[in-house]
Amino acid sequence: MKRQMHLNLFIHSRGHHEASWRHPAASSLALSDVRYYQALAQRAEAGLFDAIFLADQLALGDDVAHGPRTALEPLTLLAALAVSTSRIGLIATASTTYTEPFNLARQFASLDHISRGRIGWNIVTSWLASAARNYGGVSQVSHAERYARAEEFMTVVKGLWDSWAADAELDDRVAGRYADPSRIRPLNHEGAHYRVAGPLNLPRCPQGRPVLVQAGSSDTGRDFAARHAEAMFTAHLEKETAQAFYADLKKRVADAARDPEQALVLPGLSPLIASSAAEGTGRRSDVDVFDASYLHLFVWDGRANAIAGAYRLGLVDEILARHGPRGLYTHSLFDYGTGLLEALEPGHRARPLVPCAPSISAASPRSCCSGAGSAASSSARRATRSCSAPSASAAATRGPRGG
Numbered sequence: 001m002k003r004q005m006h007l008n009l010f011i012h013s014r015g016h017h018e019a020s021w022r023h024p025a026a027s028s029l030a031l032s033d034v035r036y037y038q039a040l041a042q043r044a045e046a047g048l049f050d051a052i053f054l055a056d057q058l059a060l061g062d063d064v065a066h067g068p069r070t071a072l073e074p075l076t077l078l079a080a081l082a083v084s085t086s087r088i089g090l091i092a093t094a095s096t097t098y099t100e101p102f103n104l105a106r107q108f109a110s111l112d113h114i115s116r117g118r119i120g121w122n123i124v125t126s127w128l129a130s131a132a133r134n135y136g137g138v139s140q141v142s143h144a145e146r147y148a149r150a151e152e153f154m155t156v157v158k159g160l161w162d163s164w165a166a167d168a169e170l171d172d173r174v175a176g177r178y179a180d181p182s183r184i185r186p187l188n189h190e191g192a193h194y195r196v197a198g199p200l201n202l203p204r205c206p207q208g209r210p211v212l213v214q215a216g217s218s219d220t221g222r223d224f225a226a227r228h229a230e231a232m233f234t235a236h237l238e239k240e241t242a243q244a245f246y247a248d249l250k251k252r253v254a255d256a257a258r259d260p261e262q263a264l265v266l267p268g269l270s271p272l273i274a275s276s277a278a279e280g281t282g283r284r285s286d287v288d289v290f291d292a293s294y295l296h297l298f299v300w301d302g303r304a305n306a307i308a309g310a311y312r313l314g315l316v317d318e319i320l321a322r323h324g325p326r327g328l329y330t331h332s333l334f335d336y337g338t339g340l341l342e343a344l345e346p347g348h349r350a351r352p353l354v355p356c357a358p359s360i361s362a363a364s365p366r367s368c369c370s371g372a373g374s375a376a377s378s379s380a381r382r383a384t385r386s387c388s389a390p391s392a393s394a395a396a397t398r399g400p401r402g403g
């Protein structure tokens, strides 16, 4: 049987590269302007992409001074994109840690109705400590606790989406019967984290429930994905680790008594697209110039120091071996690098590695980097690649139903 490649556009800021928002050819629209997202979604739809994807964090990044860390709230934005497009799948991120299952089940069911069956949910448990502080907590909920909640959350939302049979809504104006209560059942869920009576106050949505997407990377996260996800995001740097990840996930899906063909892996790519090799080379030099500004961005929030430190200490391979090159959102390299430097070099955070702020039109961006900066340069380039969570994900999968 022929396999089909499916494409999913990961809309992230004005591009995935740390400095792409500054590129002269970048959109002039603000990141809070819905037309920016509408134009991208419409172009992706015209280009026959299966879906677009919106990531989400629940706190403002601490490097907003130099990087666009703002975005419209994804579920709100998805409603706008649903009425600006007609065929493409629409996937948004929402957290099981910082929302209530009834709210989220209702919002996704509404979006599925609004889009006529094109919605997907990227299920995250949210790893930012700063997010916890926005929701009444002081520190991050532990990884194990987040996934325990997520598991119960899934039981509740699936129960709510199933609380209306497809034929429960009658809308029989002659007989005066709007719905058949025998086809609507309460949930009466009482668990360790949630008590939800149900049913949902909305008829069953076109897909029955959103397409479930996940990006677990730890053992717990992969098992969670294997139980629930129909598509799995991942961002590997090396073919071997990507293949190992793929094989491992498929095995876990089979172990969870699901058909591995129904749980598809969406590897991330950050392509440089050009119409000729010469143009591609030109774009490549643009990216090289960006490397310099990327460095500048990271110098002041300490992460370049952290990564450079991990390189200096020769620990990068160990970090990657332990955690795998999992991309921006796993932040293991950042965390490990930061932790190591905090332990080994107290006060490293404020020390700039690159003493100047190269502009993106600088002819030779690296010429302004000091010796320490060039260590950071290779680190940051590597980080740039590892940070390249997919702008376009290609995989043998289908988009959200109906998409």
Ligand SMILES: Cc1cc2nc3c(=O)[nH]c(=O)nc-3n(C[C@H](O)[C@H](O)[C@H](O)COP(=O)(O)O)c2cc1C
Residues within 6 Å of the ligand: 054, 055, 056, 057, 093, 122, 123, 124, 125, 126, 127, 214, 215, 216, 217, 218, 219, 220, 221, 222, 233, 234, 235, 268, 326, 327, 329, 330, 389, 390
């Ligand atoms: C492509 C991709 C997109 C992701 N998007 C988000 C996101 O928008 N919000 C978020 O909190 N986490 C996001 N994550 C992080 C994952 O949900 C997950 O927490 C991470 O991969 C670590 O795995 P673990 O949860 O098993 O430890 C993303 C990960 C990947 C690979």
